[in-house]
Amino acid sequence: MLARLVRTIDARAPWLIPLVGGRLDLEIPAYMVSLALHSAFLVVLALVGRSVHEAASRAMIRGGVVDGKLADSESTFQDLDQKAEVPPVMAAAGSFAPTLAPTITSAPSSAGAVPVSSDAAAGGPELARVDVQRATELVVPTATVLGQNVSIKGNGAEHVEGVEGAVDRIAVEILRRLEQGKTLVVWAFDASGSLQAERERLRKHIEAIYTHIDQLDESHLAADKGLLTLVVAFGRDRKAMTPKPTAELPEVLEAIGSVPLDESGDEETFGTVAEVVRRWGRYKDGAGQAYRPMVIVVTDEVGDDEPRLEEAIELAQRAKVPVYVLGSQAIFGRTNGYMSYTDPRTKRFFPRVAVRQGPESARLEQIHLPFWYSGPQYEVLEAGFGPYALSRLASATGGIYFVTRFAGEHMGFDPLRMKEYRPDWVRRDQYEAAVTKSPLRMAVVNAAELMQEQQKLPGMPSLNFPAVEDPRFKDVMAFNQGIAERTAYTVEEALGPINAAAKLRDREASRRWQAHYDLIRGRLLAMKVRCYEYNWACARLKKDMPKFKEPRANTWRLVPDTSVQYSEKAAAAARDAERLLNRVIEEHPDTPWSLLARRELKDPFGFKWVEAYVPPPPPRNESAEARKKMAKKAEEKPVEPPKL
Template identity: 35%
Template sequence: MTPPETHPSHPTDQSVHTDAEVDAWSDEELEEEPVFQTDESSALIGSVIVHLVIILALALAPLHEIIDEEAVVLVSPPTTELTEEIKIVEDVTYDEPADEVGAASETETAMAEASAQDFSEIPVITNPIEMEKSDFADIMVTEVFQPSTAQFDRLTQRTGKTGVQTAGAVGAVDRLSFEILQSLEERKTLVVWLFDQSGSLHRQRQQIRDRFDRIYTEVGIANPEIDRAKQKRGLMDHDAPLLTSIIGFGGQQPMLFTDPPTQDIEEIKTILDDIEVDTSGVENVFTAVKTACDKYKTLRKSRGGNGPQRNVMFVVVTDERGDDDNQLEPAIDACRRSGIPVHVIGVPAPFGRKHTFVKYVDPDPKFDQSPQFAQVDQGPESLIPEYVQVGFTADFKDEKPIDSGFGPYALTRLCYETNGIFFAVHPNRAMNRTVSRRELSPFASELTRFFDAEVMKPYRPDYLSPGDYRARVEASPLRRALVTAANQSKPVQGIGRPRTRFVQTDVARLAGELTIAQQGAAKLEPTLQRLAQILEPGMKLRDAEESPRWRAGYDLAMGRVLAQKVRTETYNAMLAKAKRGMTFEKEKNNTWLLKPADEISVGSKWEREAKKASDLLNNVVSEHDGTPWAYLAQQELAVPIGWKWEETFTDLTPRPNRPAGNNNNNNPPQDDKKRMLKKAPKRPVPKL
């Protein structure tokens, strides 16, 4: 049976079948509609016609050019003048009084400082531009470019200057005249002068007293009109632009000499002439500042939304650090709350020390005028000492005091926190050389070396509250080690003029003399070893310390302690070596000399420590040039760390006795008349 015939399916058959199921368009739907019969075309044509009509209307309107017959066209050729380069002075030292103040002074713009809320180190002042008066308008060019001035009663996030150096109080007063002038431009001002009544400040008080005429003249009040009626009734003259108050302080309660404040210059001079000298030797300066703030803080309160009644500023004049630093924080808080800046005409603090000496000359010419040196408290420049006192000899006084570059910590911080200025006054300030005692002016502190303020800026101490300071020290092993070493019970003393000459008459006697010489070094070794152990933890963090002051302090301390340690221990070891016996190379010689040398011949351990000390000290010299740390490191490097034995000959032959008689050396006759002259009586130095 034959199967039915089959035909294979084709793809085209399937597609045709699918198309057949789609609805086809009719012929009417596919016929095109005329263009001009559509709604869109009609709207387009209408819009074009309307716009053409508007354009034609505007084209037919008459056009007239308005000409201002009074207009003037100025044509100026391009300027060919050369512009002079202006060099900005970063800082100014006021050594001599200026004839004028502020921008009118000889120092011009350098006398002015920017007074924006964030304190600027670069002085900025606008230059007045002279222009002819216009008939059309007043052109206020200087008003347009007037610098912004911070409100006087806003001291938040604003700090004062801490290292302004001057050779005399007069230069500081001239600089303060500019501050007074700035204050007067804002509102009426009261300046409160707080004078240390100690005898050592006698001459500075007189210098400032003679300068008060100049102050009033420079601020534009040469002859102030005094309301005598109010003066007699003891009332403050609220119309006076500038008033002055005088307060004295010493060991007792502060004394107010002007109540109410005055603008009578002669009265001010008389008060300063009559201030009694305080002989207690105590200066309660911070108590005086707090008392003055409580007295005049009402002048800083806003009255009816018009701001404070007056600006108030304090000027402290003292040559010591103050004995009541427990009142520093209350004084800062009170002045900041009332917006009262505190300026201090003070003295530079000795580097790393609490005390120095003042050249005292009796202020009364009826008494002996020969100089005497008395100890005064003028330091240190930091909250607590950060300098490890390692003397070059047994007596630490032989290491002369040097300038720290800053004022005493508490007074300088008072200025820093209240937006004031600390003036470090020293009449014998000289750079790059040693100042001898003979050069010192009367009442000047003994500082043998001074350092440039610009160089010292990065080395400013940490002006923090005691709590914040100690917290930062505790957070850093390097700082903690340095402060701990620096505040040992007493200064470390090096080998005090060690014996270095030994005559060998017999071996037993030489051994006994060597043993006695070893005793001094043996007593010193434990102290130096303990200091090295205290400082050692900071070595690992030297590179991580960001403060140049702390790095310099640590490297100097560790370098000097290691140098003294090696110098002392190798001295002891060299004497021990000699006791074991040494032979002279020359038969004639009979004496051993122990001389400083760079070589270490008694142990590799000391060689490594000596190299470490030299590396640290050389690092201080290279990285901190021009600072007290570099100066002391150079002195330490000048003394070799090791020792070496040398031999020589000593003549032991007894010298013959000289015959009795004067050998025709007749003394010249004494000047009996001169000897009989009555000398001026000499008074003891009072407590300063």
């Protein structure tokens, strides 16, 4: 064996022979010969490993990138506000699976590769902007080789270009299922009013999915009832819209169009998945042929039976049934989103109806703190992921959460950048255990839940005050100082544990939790300083009682100022807030955290008084009849918005 090793060294690295003595019959201590030979052996292994790695790298570089979608067409899902015009899809928005995008395939030939720029091949920024072609123009692997060539695993949420983008992906997922045997696809439709306007348009996209399957199914796996479909509607109850699984597409489309409106406002989403798996998870046709089911849930809300989440997951895992979801993005750090809705019976329009669409995490992880001064409040900010419960359902069962709705007025974020901020889609008890073990995470979720109680946060106090001689001056001043004091009290309550965990910040390994902590601490410090500066400025005005210098001036106005004058401690807190918020911007660019940090820094933390002129309101010349109508309207009981 020793001689064989020497011959290997002589062949692979002859330059090593002199280093080990050239000949083994020299009188060299045995331990030195052994040491030299083992060292040489390790060098040879390293050389061989390097050549293998280089060969593999060259093979990887020759691969192609496939990321296809259909051409732009009528969107199935409108934005959250149900506008008549669907906003254009943002290329850098959505929800994303950490190991899904892009899909790497081995290109069968040079003609089948999607062209990639030289910058993209080098790993530069162009990689995220690969040209997207129509699905019918791409060289898509056939069903028989799909499992071999495409590395796709459903483990969470995936960014797609609206429902049009999901069509091709769902078709591919069904074909992958068909490769394993006869397949039953169960479509579960949310029957609530919030989806009523969408279901008719969705029929066209369902038809496109089955058309794609026919185009790609070169082995005819779906023929002869190899692919069956069942349509289920759910709200408070469940109803199978097809009497039995069918292979006829017209029956499927008719069933979708027949989904009844459920006016209960309850969505038994997870109970529906559980019952579907129980009933159809081991389906066999009349001839005893076994089918492999997959469930596709179409909804725009989380569901009202979340306690049944783990039951649904356990049943689906046991039956090996993947669950896919077509839904909305979660609202960042919030439970409810809002949408406009027109009641189909009364035709009454409701501009802002609450819809439970979040949060993206098992618990709330962001504070609800109003921004002062003019500018957006970002109360409804897309999280970049699906809601926690639905995302966990898809992730744990091997399915995918497809984000299929984008709202033009909401912010979208780069999917490649957002991958590292994925929430923890583990069981709630596992999530709670991880939070409990970390004082930093515990401080974050406690602050988030405390600051979500909106009744404790009255909003921004007024910045305009009448002249000190005005009889209203004292009352106006006292009322608004009370707002600032109340806000400061709540902020102090949340800030205590946050400050106590400051030494643990650098030990936190999660980018998501680092961003949470820095943003929350920075915003709370900024608000604390603003509240103290506001009350100090008000106290100074009451003490000095200045007179207007401008003849037309009739109002004292507080405007932002860079100088913090309350105390040196307040000035130091302001510097800490600026440092933390700037760190969020620098370390987490193009994310929701960075957006909110920039908004907080838009205005400085101090205040100064300026004179202003506010024209008085015009006189109201209302007739007796107009006053009577207004009084009657005020007495009317407001119409309750529908439950969606």
